[in-house]
Amino acid sequence: MNQLNLRANLLTIGGIACLLSSGCTPSQAVDSGESTSGASSDGTPRVERVLTQEERDNMTPDGVLQMLKDGNQRFVSGTLTSRDHSKQVREATFGQFPKAVVLSCLDSRIPVEDVFDRGIGDIFVARVAGNFQNTDILGSMEFGCKVAGAKLILVLGHEHCGAIKGAIDHVKLGNITPMLKNIEPAVKFFADYEGEKTGENDEFVHMVAEQNVRMTIAGIRENSPILAEMESNGDLKIVGGIYNMATGTVALIEG
């Protein structure tokens, strides 16, 4: 199946499934975006519907980035949007129109959707320890952006990352050994660093984590002509960030 067919299939399955069921209007077939209605008991907006395809398509890459920044502000300030996830699960059966792909580390302390105050159908989340890119991650990103229409890729590293520390300390264990090879270039980048080059040195771990994000972004552009072209056409933005464990803040870093 080529890309266009795959996308057409993705976008029409909802309609076909909907037509086969009773009580479903055509507009509901593509209704998996986001809007708010009503309010939770504490007064914060309650989301009972996700953005439609049209609403998502009208957003720009910069608009999607701003949406994630605003969501992170709400996460940090403790004003997360209240969502009716069980209702949204049923609505999202007929399709998805996410706006961004977030590549995060595996770390259990980073609840990615919450970090950006996003709910069902909002973002694709790819996770691998050390948030590096490889063929499988790139294929997932190409699906998320080229086929499914996401307009932003955010590579999200974080403070106190065990994978970064493991790469710095040359940890050897089973499949972790070859996995950490993906992070080694970011460690070697600081070969001339004169401080303590161990996982105990928070400053060095931070430097490597940032560099790993930068190199992951460079690798995405280099190894995915599809995503690089989307970015040069203005259809996609690729950015990096570091999640602060203590505050919940995501600080964007220049690629």
Ligand SMILES: [Zn+2]
């Ligand atoms: Zn990590």
